[in-house]
């Protein structure tokens with residue numbers, strides 16, 4: 001089932017959401033609906049609050065051709081198909097940072113350059129509650145950071161420089177007004 005998205009201006013996008021404690025069938029359904037919604041929206045990641053859920057869960061799927069290093073090798077070969085990350089904890093590794101353009105399904109039509117660690121260590125639980133500990137590089141690392149930010153009420157536009165912030169202020173204001181209208 002495709003789930004309705006929460007857009008910029010929704011209060012849940014600014015909340016630090018709650019850990020998942022029940023690894024049950026409803027959680028599996030939610031994860032599969034989130035993957036379906038991510039595909040329908042042509043996104044590479046989607047977090048719980050973006051579908052109105054106060055839960056620390058995100059899904060991501062990096063297309064193989066966007067996961068290549070400069071030699072054409074897969075950077076994160078274990079990422080095959082969608083990854084479901086529950087109660088994720090992401091920390092930057094090393095001191096290499098990279099600036100790249102980001103967008104967000106909850107903030108349509110706005111993109112901006114965001115600087116983030118190039119490599120991260122992510123600890124998370126899967127749908128059965130089993131713990132995992134992985135290293136991610138490149139776009140996968142960026143996506144995991146963007147999605148984990150969503151679980152803490154942080155949006156990529158928060159990182160933009162003041163000039164860019166000024167430039168998108170009007171667009172954000174309109175989007176927020178539209179979101180509040182739709183929920184009224």
Ligand SMILES: [Zn+2]
Nearest residue numbers: 103104105106
């Ligand atoms: Zn997002």
